[in-house]
Amino acid sequence: MLAPVTHILPLATVQRQRVLPVPGRVLVRKGQEVTAADAVAQANLAPQHLVLDVARGLGLPADKADKQVQRKAGERVSEEDVIAGPVGITKRVVRAPRPGRIIVIGSGQVLLEVDSPPFELRAGIPGEVVSLIPDRGVVIENTGALIQGVWGNDRIDFGLMHVLASQPDEALTADQLDVSYRGSVILGGYCGQPDVFSAAADLPLRGLILSSMASSLVPVAASMPYPIIILEGFGPLPMNAAAFNLLSTSDRRQVAINAEPWDRFADKRPEVFIPLPSDGRVSTLHDTIEFAPDQRVRVVRAPHKSQIGTIVTLLTGMEVFSSGVQGPAARVRLDNGEESVLPLANLEVLV
């Protein structure tokens, strides 16, 4: 049976494709080194337009007004530039109320696209631009540690990481965030209080890595200007041992957080990346895999949610679980020593 995969890798070669949702402009060149927060491409995602009623402005019928337009479609205009006219004794004109670009002219009207700040697509991970995707984006490659999460607030940044969680299930509180952490990334455990986020914004932090948070905080977390990534899920959940061991031993390293929301169809997932020099023992990312004995797995639903274990055997046929629901299952030896029969549907392979 095909298995879902989560990457928690101490050292791997990671390639990430970063593409704009609409055609735009690529800002970097092949071979260029970028940081996670560098803009690699830009596009106007939410353009603003103005319809200028030239006919009314000039006091002419539409067809005559069209003949008085002094600009062509595609032409750029500055604020106060004359677009149409002058006409009549009073030399009536229609001017551009804001700088922009003429899009269409006709029926006595001019459609102006107003200049607005473009959306900038950030690199997400630091590394080398290994290929360009014309009008859309880039592919970036680097070696380092990769830890995938389950939820992110759609922000990207990087900074020096400080480990504040001494245990995988420790709750992060606002009073732990003192001024010495300004500009850093914090590794915390569970967050149940909104004042943690506001304290982090006040410092400001450059990122927050959490095992879990209360789902009631989703709207607050989503509005924060710095990246927040959740590794396990919602409610008080301890960080899985693999991720905790990897992150807690990376204190004071540079880490990049790409907290883009998890979208399986678009192949996007929130991630923490710690750039590391390659020592020749670099893992290759395996995204397609089938369940098999000896695989390391994480349990993603109760019971034993967030625990890590090893598949002992794949059971044949259907198992009946304590809920009474039936399904394919595996016997899993959890890292706490307990053995449990768990639905395959509630497992993901860690590679």
Place this chain on the structure above:
Amino acid sequence: MSTSLLDADSLLAIDVGEVNTRAVLFDVVDGRYRFVAIGTAPTTAAAPYQDVGEGIRLALDHLQRVTGRNLVGPDERLIMPSLADGSGVDTFAATLSVGPPLKVVAVGLLEDVSLESARRLATTTYAQVVEELSLNDRRKQEARIDAILRQRPDLIIVAGGTDGGASQSVMQMIETVGLACYLISESERPEVLYSGNQSLTEEVDAALNSIANLHIAPNVRPILEREQLEPAQLRMIDIFRNARGKQFVGVNELDAWTGQQLIPTSTAFARVVRFLSKVYDPGKGVLGIDVGASATTLAASFAGELTLGVFPQLGLGKGLTARLGPSELSQIIRWLPVEVGEDQLRDYIYNKSLYPTTVPASEEDLWIEEAVARQAIHTAISSVSRGFPPEVANSGSALLPWFEPIIAAGSVLAQAPSPGRSMLMLLDALQPTGVTTLVLDQNNLAAPLGAAASINPILVVQVLESSTFLSLGTVISPVANVRPGTPVLRIRTKQDSGEETSMEIKQGALEVLPLPLGRSAKLNLLPLHRADVGMGGPGRGGSLKVTGGVLGVVIDARGRPLRLPRDAAHKMELYRKWLWSLGG
């Protein structure tokens, strides 16, 4: 039905769902069409595969292993037609539901008339209205254009104007839509469905044809008093197919296998419901419910007149968090017989949306999952029932109309630990009235049969006649305005064996009258205290012949609307009692 099957064709149907892809084989067994076997595999539309073809291949592999029949040739293509050695199939059909809901901008003139029809048209497939434009919209034209651009819709539905009616205001809307489409790069342009004033179709075509992927359908409001969605729904199928073909690798190939007949799973499901409504008691409707990961689909048909609602926000997958409005959590909690606070429930829903393919392995998780499903069905039926024809028969205007049968699909219902749990979920969520039969589509065959209907209608008839669905039982739901404990119904039963029994049902009770699966009996219903059992009005009874389901005959006298105690412990006591009555 005596039909010659000398030229019988086998049929393979593929359903690409949000979680699983199914390959279903139908063929002739003992001179009649039968469901033969099903192969399943995880759907592979998402990363890392991003190609539905892989899941289809694996589902076909599974089916080949189960049946021992070669369906795919060495060239990796389907063997069609079948060969003399028995390999391959003769005909092929496919349905698809996987994918995010289509983003729809609904455009109409009047909020409650054409815009409402455009909205309703959107709910007939996997879609979500993300922006609306109407005459009441006070925004300037440029703000409307920018609103469309911001949403980057997959589809713009334009309704408005009765035939020969309003034209200027419709064309103003068209101008806004046209400008927005013009501003979107050609490869990103949405589909536009015009379904308004038909006297403007030439003008609309001239205005939009070169700058939009334009589809023109008959008016959804030809006259003010009448809504006709059906012709436009057919165009929605084409649009859905085009959109999914652009989104996912493998969809166009699947569509080619069907001869461009790939249809949304919800459409196929609804076809079966409508088909059955033409066969069954014309005095009642047929209701179908499919609670899936991508959406909850509800199809009701009264003598062939279909009302369809597809609700992505009520699916049990990624869209779950979209329905966490202020009252929704407490609405779900009312079904829960275990102590679960709002925070815990919200956490559960968010976690489930992260991992939609997971299954409840603990008892508490199962109760929560079932409560979420109850509320999804309850919300869906409340929404869809607003579109029911006004003349449908019922036991009260605020109650569910009379249906026969009610078909339920979706893993939360079909894969529940026991038939009793499936029955209780349906009774709670739907609260049927009168006499009905609840049947379970355990193998998710309704949609494949709906897809097969246009290819081989005889197959559909014969497979439906062959006990394809599992009958949970006949349900009698007396509606009475009396205190709990008051007798509301006396039932005399005469089994085929001649054995006679009688029982009295009290208000508040959920009882089971044992009747083995497939065995029939004659019931005489005598309502008490003017209870309504759907036999002509309050207090009216009579005789009827019923067939036993896996649970026999169920009498649900718990009241309509159903009122559950607030206290979880008390609720658990009741649920345990009811489940015990229903066999566990």
